[in-house]
Structure formats: C-alpha cells, structure tokens
Amino acid sequence: MNRTQPLVLGIESSCDETGVGIVRGTALLSNTVSSSMDEHVRFGGVIPEIASRAHLDAFVPTLQEALAEAEVTLDDVDAIAVTSGPGLAGALMVGVCAAKALAVATGKPLYAINHLVAHVGVGLLQPDDGGPRPFTGSLPGNELPENLGALLVSGGHTEILRIRSITDDVELLGSTIDDAAGEAYDKVARLLGLGYPGGPAIDRLARTGNAKAIRFPRGLTQPKYMGTADEPGPHRYDWSFSGLKTAVARCVEQFEARGEDVPVADIAAAFQEAVVDVITSKAVLACRENGITELLLGGGVAANSRLRQLTEQRCSSAGIRLTVPPLELCTDNGAMVAALGAQLVMAGIDPSGIGFAPDSSMPVTTVSA
Amino acid sequence: MLILAIDTSAVASAALVSDDAPEGVLASFSTEDTRSHAEVLAPGIDALLADAGVTGADIDAIVTGVGPGPFTGLRSGIATARTLSYVWGKPLYGLMSLDAMALEVAESTSAVPEFLVATDARRKEVYWARYSLADGQLPRLVDGPHVGFAANLPDLPAYGAGAGIYEDVLRADPDFSSEQPDALFLGQFALARLAAGEQLLDSTPLYLRESDAQVPGPRKRAL
Numbered sequence: 360m361n362r363t364q365p366l367v368l369g370i371e372s373s374c375d376e377t378g379v380g381i382v383r384g385t386a387l388l389s390n391t392v393s394s395s396m397d398e399h400v401r402f403g404g405v406i407p408e409i410a411s412r413a414h415l416d417a418f419v420p421t422l423q424e425a426l427a428e429a430e431v432t433l434d435d436v437d438a439i440a441v442t443s444g445p446g447l448a449g450a451l452m453v454g455v456c457a458a459k460a461l462a463v464a465t466g467k468p469l470y471a472i473n474h475l476v477a478h479v480g481v482g483l484l485q486p487d488d489g490g491p492r493p494f495t496g497s498l499p500g501n502e503l504p505e506n507l508g509a510l511l512v513s514g515g516h517t518e519i520l521r522i523r524s525i526t527d528d529v530e531l532l533g534s535t536i537d538d539a540a541g542e543a544y545d546k547v548a549r550l551l552g553l554g555y556p557g558g559p560a561i562d563r564l565a566r567t568g569n570a571k572a573i574r575f576p577r578g579l580t581q582p583k584y585m586g587t588a589d590e591p592g593p594h595r596y597d598w599s600f601s602g603l604k605t606a607v608a609r610c611v612e613q614f615e616a617r618g619e620d621v622p623v624a625d626i627a628a629a630f631q632e633a634v635v636d637v638i639t640s641k642a643v644l645a646c647r648e649n650g651i652t653e654l655l656l657g658g659g660v661a662a663n664s665r666l667r668q669l670t671e672q673r674c675s676s677a678g679i680r681l682t683v684p685p686l687e688l689c690t691d692n693g694a695m696v697a698a699l700g701a702q703l704v705m706a707g708i709d710p711s712g713i714g715f716a717p718d719s720s721m722p723v724t725t726v727s728a
Numbered sequence: 729m730l731i732l733a734i735d736t737s738a739v740a741s742a743a744l745v746s747d748d749a750p751e752g753v754l755a756s757f758s759t760e761d762t763r764s765h766a767e768v769l770a771p772g773i774d775a776l777l778a779d780a781g782v783t784g785a786d787i788d789a790i791v792t793g794v795g796p797g798p799f800t801g802l803r804s805g806i807a808t809a810r811t812l813s814y815v816w817g818k819p820l821y822g823l824m825s826l827d828a829m830a831l832e833v834a835e836s837t838s839a840v841p842e843f844l845v846a847t848d849a850r851r852k853e854v855y856w857a858r859y860s861l862a863d864g865q866l867p868r869l870v871d872g873p874h875v876g877f878a879a880n881l882p883d884l885p886a887y888g889a890g891a892g893i894y895e896d897v898l899r900a901d902p903d904f905s906s907e908q909p910d911a912l913f914l915g916q917f918a919l920a921r922l923a924a925g926e927q928l929l930d931s932t933p934l935y936l937r938e939s940d941a942q943v944p945g946p947r948k949r950a951l
C-alpha cells in the first residue's frame with residue numbers, strides 16, 4: 360500500500376446524503392453526493408427508512424460518477440474508507456455493506472471511520488491543481504495545528520471537539536443533550552410554516568426581522584449547569600435546544616390566542632439569535648478554557664450566515680483563528696471520509712478489516728474501528 | 729455456469745452453485761440469527777470464495793434474494809450483491825426470497841401440490857406466498873408475495889419460520905417450522921430457471937410495506 364500519497368476512496372451514508380469522494384493524500388480528486396433531501400420535504404425532517412432506501416439505489420451510480428470524475432479506476436485505489444458511525448443505523452448499514460463488498464471484490468484494505476472526526480479531516484484538503492495552494496478554508500499549511508478544536512453543527516449533530524491527533528486522539532468537550540441545532544431549525548420552521556429544510560428558510564427570513572423583539576432562552580446556561588472554570592458544572596460546554604423549541608411554540612400560541620398576527624420574521628430572527636448565541640458563546644468558552652487557538656467550523660449549519668458571522672466575531676475577540684472549509688465540504692460527503700482515511704493510512708494505522716459492525720452511537724474517541 | 733447467490737431476507741446466507749458441480753453446490757454458509765448481517769455477510773462471502781478457490785472472474789452471475797424481509801437486513805444483501813456485480817462486471821439477477829423455501833419444500837418428502845411459504849414479518853404479521861407443484865416441475869408462484877396476519881392466510885399446508893410462529897392458526901409443517909430462505913436454494917432455483925430460459929427479476933427490493941413515515945398534519949392553532 361502507498362502510505363505517502365495514498366489514493367483513498369471514501370463512502371458516506373450516515374444520514375440523507377450518499378457520498379463517494381476520492382483523495383490522493385491531501386489532494387481532493389472528486390466529491391460526488393446524491394441527496395434524498397427532496398424526499399423528506401413533505402415530512403419536515405429526515406425519515407430514516409426513506410433515507411436508507413435512497414442510499415441503496417444511489418450507491419453504485421454515485422461510486423461510478425466519483426471514479427469517472429477523479430479519472431481513476433478501482434485498481435488504482437490504495438484503500439477504502441467508510442463511515443461506520445455515528446449516524447442513523449439503517450442508513451449506515453447500506454454504506455458499510457457496500458464498502459465491505461467493495462473490499463471483498465477488490466481485495467483493498469478497508470477503514471471503518473468516525474463521521475465526526477471526518478468532518479475535521481476536510482480541513483486538511485487542498486484542490487488537485489498541482490500547486491500547494493490550500494482552499495480558502497483549509498487549515499494553515501494544510502497541517503493539523505497544535506491546539507485545534509472543531510465546532511460541528513448540523514441536522515444530525517452539535518459538538519465541540521478537541522483534536523490532539525486526528526488519527527488517534529480526539530476528545531468530546533461538549534455536545535447537545537437533546538436535539539441537534541439543525542433539527543431545532545427544522546422543527547421551528549415547521550411551527551412557523553416555513554418549510555423544509557428549516558435552516559436556509561429561517562436564515563433568510565431572519566434578515567428582515569428584529570432579533571431583539573423577543574428573547575428566547577439559552578439552554579443550559581444557568582450557573583447550576585455551567586459551574587466555574589475551576590469547578591465546571593455538569594453541562595458547561597453542552598447545549599440543549601428542546602426547551603427553545605417549546606418556547607417558540609408557546610410564543611406563537613400566545614400571539615394566536617390574543618388574535619394578533621404572528622410576527623414570523625421577528626420570531627425567526629430571535630430564535631436564530633438564541634441558537635447562534637448559545638452555540639458560539641459555549642464553543643468559545645470551551646476553546647479558551649482548553650487552550651484551543653485554532654477552530655474549525657463544520658457541518659451543514661456552517662452555511663448559516665449568522666452563525667458564521669458571530670463565530671468569526673467571537674473567535675477574533677478571543678484570539679482564536681477560525682477555519683471554515685468550502686460549504687460542499689462542510690455538509691456530509693464522501694471526500695471527508697476519504698480525507699480521514701488517507702490520514703490513517705499515512706499514519707501507518709492498520710485497516711479495520713471486514714468484520715466490524717456499524718455503530719450508530721460511535722464515540723469520537725474511536726477514530727477508526 | 730457458476731452463480732454466487734446471496735439472501736438476507738431473514739438470516740444472512742450465501743452460496744456458490746454451479747451446474748458442473750456434484751449436487752450443484754460448491755460451497756455455502758448461513759447464519760442462525762437475523763440481526764447481524766452487516767458483520768457476517770462480507771466475511772462469509774470472502775471465506776466462501778477462498779475455500780472454493782473461486783475469484784470474481786470465475787463467477788458468471790450474481791443472484792440476490794429481493795425479499796420480502798425486514799428492510800435493513802434485506803438491504804445488506806442487495807447492497808452487497810449490487811456492489812460485487814458492479815466491480816466484477818457480472819450480470820445481477822433478483823429472485824423472490826420465498827421462492828428459495830418453495831424449492832426446499834419441493835425437494836423434500838413433505839411436498840404437496842398446493843402450499844404456502846411464510847416467514848416472520850415482525851409486528852405480528854408474516855410475509856407469505858402461495859405455490860403450486862406439479863410432478864417433476866419447479867414450484868410455481870400462484871399468489872404473492874404478501875404481508876399480513878397469519879389468521880387471514882388460505883387454508884393450506886404452510887412451510888417456514890413464519891408458519892412455525894403461528895402454528896396455532898396455520899397448518900404448519902413441523903419439519904419446516906424454523907426454516908428460513910437460504911441462498912443455497914435460491915441459487916439452485918435461479919440456475920434451474922436460467923437453464924429453462926426463464927426471465928429472472930432485477931434487484932429491486934420487495935419491501936411490501938411503505939416506510940412508516942407520517943406526513944405531519946397541520947399544526948393546531950391556539951384559539
């Protein structure tokens with residue numbers, strides 16, 4: 360196996376995107392994604408069984424397209440990587456079975472990797488144009504900085520990680536204890552009649568609303584949860600969005616009960632401010648108290664204009680350098696899986712074999728199975 | 729003709745069947761349980777090929793059971809079969825999974841001219857189909873596959889684990905009361921039908937049930 364510039368094919372199927380990406384070392388060759396998002400619109404959220412059915416039908420065409428775009432064949436590939444968790448159990452199963460079959464049919468080594476850590480891996484990618492120029496949004500020098508953290512915000516997860524080594528030392532500093540941030544956006548968008556996915560709809564409308572018109576609660580910010588830096592409370596760096604969703608519902612009901620028009624734009628703006636405020640303040644706090652000086656923002660909600668703005672602002676006041684990869688690399692995709700796979704190959708880590716089971720609640724401390 | 733057959737509609741199973749081999753079977757494996765397909769299927773196929781000294785290049789076609797069966801397990805086999813077919817560049821066929829057990833029944837001493845095959849569909853239901861069998865012929869699918877309550881099935885001898893579970897309301901054959909569809913019989917059935925010039929299915933899964941998703945109703949307004 361080529362361990363210096365390995366050609367790695369990555370497969371992602373943990374939620375509603377079927378992704379196949381191909382990298383050579385840290386160079387991105389192709390990133391093909393087939394999404395079943397349109398099929399979930401009428402339900403107002405991702406339906407696991409529908410996503411799983413779509414993965415089954417999308418996998419081979421997505422693989423074919425990724426190989427064609429990268430202008431490589433399966434013979435050229437040094438290793439295969441697949442998301443084995445965390446994610447939706449039935450959805451993970453499709454990608455894992457397909458990846459194992461690929462490994463059996465080609466005899467190539469297979470790495471079962473952690474989806475959350477893969478979100479960090481994209482920060483190391485650069486375009487494949489021969490030059491060393493990183494993406495705007497690659498980590499400086501395409502290397503893992505000393506004091507790296509990652510803030511991941513999506514429809515499936517909300518986490519702050521500390522990365523000492525991307526191949527074997529990742530720590531979860533905080534996460535949501537109930538809904539993911541993107542899920543809260545979807546639920547509130549439905550309450551406000553704004554459709555699915557909720558993130559872009561609320562982001563757009565919020566620009567025309569007054570975020571200060573209403574104040575929604577910031578979950579887990581009371582002293583009993585926060586504690587102090589020396590004696591941290593039980594949820595110092597954790598988030599909770601289910602109370603916020605209930606508060607929005609109550610607010611809408613109150614306007615309706617009074618027979619008043621619901622100020623949808625103001626509610627959208629105030630909700631967005633509550634989400635973004637609590638995410639960024641806790642993330643920056645976690646960075647400061649853990650000596651993190653470089654932060655990578657990932658996950659689909661990285662597309663949110665207000666989240667980017669406030670994260671940039673608060674990071675810069677705290678002296679933290681922020682990296683935001685290109686959006687198509689922030690959302691779930693196969694290139695991130697390939698990117699982490701390549702790091703594992705280059706670090707000399709052994710492949711996982713073909714006997715592992717997907718793990719829908721795989722902890723970040725397990726970078727590869 | 730050498731066929732790699734895969735079925736994960738209930739247990740995980742795979743077989744190499746060939747019209748050149750004695751008894752038609754080179755090698756086969758199947759698991760006992762119905763919930764570990766993702767772990768055991770690929771290693772099972774890998775070992776099957778290695779033990780038989782067969783590579784992808786030697787295989788003429790891949791056949792997969794297309795259900796009905798519990799969704800996640802069923803997809804494991806189809807995803808595996810589709811990927812192998814793509815990488816090896818070999819044709820892929822589908823066969824209704826209950827057909828495998830119909831052939832097993834036909835080859836047994838308890839065969840009768842009209843019968844049902846039933847497997848566990850969970851949620852107190854069974855997947856079932858009705859077959860007829862003429863002397864010296866392959867079993868013929870007459871009705872199904874369907875999913876439903878055992879109590880509503882036609883009054884005929886019933887074979888398979890689905891019949892075993894509901895032996896109080898079905899005429900379950902005791903010799904078959906824990907039998908599951910197996911790739912061994914699926915592959916043999918496919919071989920026989922291809923030899924007879926019959927068409928097989930493609931690999932589209934027969935889910936029979938919609939996903940459980942409910943379109944949310946309009947939110948109730950506070951009055």
Ligand SMILES: [Zn+2]
Pocket residue numbers: 474478513515516658690691
């Ligand atoms: Zn993700």
